[in-house]
Amino acid sequence: MKKRPAAITINFSSTDYRLIARLQWGGIAAIVLLGIIAGALLWTVNSYRHQVAVAEQKMRDLAASAMKLRPAMEERQHLVKNLSAMSGLIEARRHSWTRFLTGIEAAFPAGIALTKVDFSPRDLNVVLEGSAQSPEALSGLMIGLQRSRSFKNPQLKHQSMEKGSLSFNVAVSYQEHSVAGPVPDTDRKPGS
Numbered sequence: 220m221k222k223r224p225a226a227i228t229i230n231f232s233s234t235d236y237r238l239i240a241r242l243q244w245g246g247i248a249a250i251v252l253l254g255i256i257a258g259a260l261l262w263t264v265n266s267y268r269h270q271v272a273v274a275e276q277k278m279r280d281l282a283a284s285a286m287k288l289r290p291a292m293e294e295r296q297h298l299v300k301n302l303s304a305m306s307g308l309i310e311a312r313r314h315s316w317t318r319f320l321t322g323i324e325a326a327f328p329a330g331i332a333l334t335k336v337d338f339s340p341r342d343l344n345v346v347l348e349g350s351a352q353s354p355e356a357l358s359g360l361m362i363g364l365q366r367s368r369s370f371k372n373p374q375l376k377h378q379s380m381e382k383g384s385l386s387f388n389v390a391v392s393y394q395e396h397s398v399a400g401p402v403p404d405t406d407r408k409p410g411s
Contacts (some may be wrong), residue, residue, distance in 0.1 A: 319393065322369030323347075330356030343393040345370070351385040360389070369394050 319338065327333075330352035337346040353355040357378065364373035370391045379390040 220324075255366050256273070283395075318395075322367060322393070326360070326363035326367040326370060328356055328359035328363055331360050343395055345393050346376075347389045347391065349387060351387060352387060354409075357385055357387055360387075364389070364391055 221363045241408040323333075323336070331349060332346060332351075335346070335348040337348075338344075343388075351360065356374075361375060371394055373389055373391040375387060376390050379386050384400055
């Protein structure tokens with residue numbers, strides 16, 4: 220038996236076709252992968268565009284609704300304003316101006332002249348401005364307000380002497396549901 224000589228394979232080509240085939244398949248796989256990524260990105264962008272379009276439509280609808288509601292809101296504000304004015308009128312109507320002015324008159328001594336009476340029916344605060352002939356007349360006013368059933372907590376806010384006249388500013392709280400007039404003086408003796 221004769222031995223066959225071993226086969227020797229010699230590659231005379233300088234190009235490795237197997238490597239090139241592998242690179243081609245790798246390139247094809249990369250292109251397919253990039254195509255899938257690009258498709259996913261395009262789908263995401265399209266989805267975002269759709270969401271933005273829906274949000275813009277909702278904003279337009281809300282703006283249109285607000286424009287439709289604007290006249291109703293303006294009418295509501297007008298009604299609230301009118302109701303506030305009416306409630307002020309009702310409060311003023313409940314207030315007895317006669318009783319209020321009678322209370323002021325009962326507390327005022329001789330020698331006092333009023334130039335301004337500022338009354339707030341909501342909080343029942345009164346500001347009295349005027350002039351007094353003398354410091355004794357102003358003192359008599361403060362004592363009269365302190366003794367009055369119609370007023371409480373009189374405070375002399377300002378006093379000044381101008382051209383022989385003593386001007387003053389007094390703040391006091393009004394007791395709306397009290398009986399007008401001064402508190403009876405218990406220090407007086409009968410018949411005096």
